[in-house]
Amino acid sequence: MREINLREALGEAIAEEMERDPAVFIIGEDVGKMGGLMGEIGGLYDKYGAEKVRDTPLSEAAILGAAIGAAITGLRPIARMRFCDFMGIAWDEVLNQMTKMRYMFGGKIKVPLTMDALSGAGRRSAAQHSQSLEGMFMCIPGLKIVLPSNARDAKGLLKTAIRDDNPVLFLEHKRLMWGGPKSEVPDGEYTVPFGQAEIKREGSDVTVVATAYMVHRALDAAEKLQQEKDISLEIVDPRTIVPFDKETVLNSVKKTGRLVVFTEECATGSFAGQVAAIVADEGFDYLDAPIKRVNAPDTPVPYGIILEDFWMPDENQLIKAINEITS
Amino acid sequence: MPVAKEKLLDLYRTMVRIRRFEERVSEEFAAGNIPGSVHVYIGEEAVATGAIAHLRKDDYIMSTHRGHGHLVAKGGKMNLMMAELFAKQTGYCLGKGGSMHIADLDIGMLGAAGIVGSGIPIATGAGLSARIRGTDQVTICFFGDGASNIGRFHEGINMASIWKLPVIFLCENNLWAVSVPTSTSLAIQDIADRGVAYGIPGVVVDGQDVMAVYEAVGEAVTRAKKGEGPTLVEAKTYRYRGHFEGDAGTYRPREEIEKWLARDPINIFREQLTKTQMLTEKQVAEIDKEALEEVAKAVQFAKESPFPKPEETLDNVYA
């Protein structure tokens, strides 16, 4: 099987969906000739022209507002928001418009809208270009949220997102977009369903729920712990946090009796907190040790290698947390 | 261009229907039958009526928190509207939206907006959609003077302008945003002047004169359909009641209110029509009676309809 990275997977998914459905179009900044910040959608402008690969002014609110207007009148926009940090500019469109319309209009409207944005730290981009904001978005009923950890999942999930009749936020971790590990991707058509976690490594001692880039760090930690201490981690990647596949997580905890939630968010108001709450509520009897969370500190993301590396959750912190609940 | 008599009568009828609907909403609110806040359109009927008269069923409108008039003019069903205001299961939104959140995609009504100004970029998107789908649909985006100071006004109109989208931005300048007069919220007299900033025509029109609105919006629609892009139309108008039902509106000077009451859009148009023998006293009475009956039926429908079941709260979050 061929191997590609997440950036290439994203480009393939969008290209294939535009080919498949004439209702799909792209709207955002620098999506045209430039083909996205990293050239990830290069070629589409040449193929479809400015009409359907629509470069916009710097107007995040109007990008999302226009995408909403197009979505409710028969199209399937992909609104490229660049950095999730910028979405504050278009917060009302997310908070009060796209996610509320179906409900407040009594189920009589569909908003098939995909937003994609870079998220996460590790590129020395400082406080306004590095956040993991999924916890904040997760609080808004009506939105689906995808956090892919590898190219294969990303491609299949993005195709599912574009076909979904609801607003979907697709978050690409920067460390996976720039360089990033490659993964095997089938040649033909495939999709990955929402709400199905995947066990990225089977194990018996501790369940680690990890998202996006943290999945890779969890896998590294699992290898190390296996070799050095014969501790077996089961790594669960939810892939979509809304909808969230709690069954897979609860079943894993039932087997291991221990849970660590490992995400790159600030701990307060995080998806990680939500997973811990669900397992405490519905899986308490399975637990042999307290639930642990390994997240980032509640500070803005700092600049530079020293500070940012300290800020980002890493294998050592994960291993420390696992040692605490296994010794 | 001469307008057919039947069309003139339609315009008059629509204005009366909006007025009678809103008067009844006001009464039903006072009687405690409408649980949530309502903003009525009394005094501004000529704007929605004159503008929407140019639209086909599949053309779009984007409405506001003061949206009942827009919906009636676009062909909304009064019984579903009233039931929604009464929070009944049979309402437009199954009782989930209320006055500020009614949409009806079947007649091109994209939704009322509880967040002031939020509709502007959405209307731009509807225009973009018509362009990409290759239809000749136009969109009229209603918003108030208050909304013209929201950032989305800038982003949304600029985007529609650079892409020459078929959208008419129709500012209903009723001189007040709740208690804030335009004299303190705007450094210019006419919001239409802002059209210059986007390279589009900005037109001021007498919002109490339905034919003036009809003409100005007609030109804007023609321009939109020709692919020449949006127009900013500013209709000078006035709300005759408080900002919301229950607001005494004491912040507005008495003389100002009286000046505008003397320019009631329905009276103005009735006089124009009766003077030219387009409308007889008998027809006036008939139109009024029919409107009152339609409203009474809507209220009866609303009153007799069931409330939603509590568990229905959980439905309709996702498609």
Ligand SMILES: Cc1ncc(C[n+]2csc(CCOP(=O)(O)OP(=O)(O)O)c2C)c(N)n1
């Ligand atoms: C973004 C936002 N700010 C404030 C409000 C509260 N509010 C509701 S209506 C209104 C006045 C709007 O004035 P205008 O746009 O002129 O419309 P009008 O009520 O005069 O028809 C305000 C301030 C709101 N709903 N949304």
